[in-house]
Amino acid sequence: MINRRSVMGLFAGAASLVAAPFASRAAQQRTAPPAMGFFETRDDLPPPPKTAGNVPGTLAPRGRNGRMERLPEIDLESRMDFLMSVRTFANQTLSQAAGRRANDILASKGISPDTELPMQEAIALLQDDPVVSARTRTWMSVQQLSWNNMKAECENNADTYLSEMEAVDNRGPGTLELNPDLEMPDYTRHEIHIQPGGYVGNDFAGHMYDYGTNGFYTGRNDQDALHMTAAFGLPIPEDGKVKRILDLGTGVGQLAMALKERFPDAEVWGIDVGGPMVRYGHLRAVERGLDVNFAQRLAEDTRFPDNHFDLVTSYIMLHEVSPQGTKDIVNEAFRITRPGGIFYPIDFNLKNPFPRTAYGQYRRWWDHRWNNEVWTIKYRTNGLQDLVRAAGFDLNEEGPVALPRFGVMNATKPA
């Protein structure tokens, strides 16, 4: 069984190999360096920010586990824990068995397992196999049950959860800007990852996303360890000035809040098309006493002045964006980044494409088709590096690695 320590150790091991040449410089740049280069275990994380005490109107009936509020009932928590374990089983035991079956099927057709098959051919060969199908069905059932558990909890207690958000909508620290009239491009309105209502269409999208993705990370991110690692791993401008930071597609604000922990004196913004997402993010920031500004805005139309930010970033946003949206966002990032400032979107590593084995191709397809990863395949073929350069950035794809196993997209706006 993979536990949290071994997985984060894996991340850290990969990071140390890749990031070693940058380590000393990165250490100098960090305003609050962690004890290690990256957060190897949750024990290495800085202590969570002290909660703001009892913020009127907010609830934590079962208290907090560090940065994460415990789910309100032990039964719900236990069901989500169980689904997390079945997901691990699907990702490991079942997936390995499915991969073996795929190789057997290829062998029976006289095809070498290493052959790079066209996606449609791989799908046709594998989709009816009982083990491959059982793996897919199990993963999909877990995904649906996880969302539905959280959706039922929130909607059955809608008044409670809404009242909690309403109580802090206009309370600091930090601000919340919602825009009910925002014109949303169609690409933003999909139920990505089959989350009910997607990021825009359910008032409890933030609640569902926070706890649902904790299951997706099989519990390894319950203290925002990935976001903390990313925040402390991001490079800063050569002149060392970091006064304004923007996190695009901030979701529930995990990276924005982590950046505030690293840069407590900076003005930090997190924007997202999803009103319910930033509303929940604001609630969590207020509870943590973090001065982060959230706004429901488009990443391609941020409405910030030219040359405004020292650091513009995002975490796994771009693979959820259409090709045109990506181009527009990169150009907007160039406009609002100040000369010498850095744009560093963190996302899947484009130098490490999805496995092109038949089973890898099949998985890539069902993730796109049935887990509703609408734009991921195009993200990998969209030429993001060229778009970043064409916008005017100097792109460094070698380092530093902000987040191990993810891509390096270290873009500086020429001074």
Added chain:
Amino acid sequence: MSEKVEKGRSRAAPFIPADTDAAIFLGNPHIDNLMSVVIALGAEIWADRQRIKVIERLMETEGMATTEMVEAYVPTDAEKEAWEAERMEMVERVYSVLSRDTSSARPFGEERQF
């Protein structure tokens, strides 16, 4: 927007629904449904087992276990690790048959001559 939220309080917007509910992976929608049922039942069983563990712990340490005490109980790191391991063992024990290679499976009686 959820029908459980009054319009005036909602900040949700129209969305484009996924069609995953239409997906059939196991050749028959009822079998697909039953897979979800079986996993959901596993979660319900684990929830009961978890509750029993907390009650047992409270009885050992406090001599009593009320509903409020069960909900408020915070497991130690050692308990969390042990419970996670036990959960994974249960999942492997119950569901590992799904990894069985059934490519040569035949309906009962088929191709059998007496």
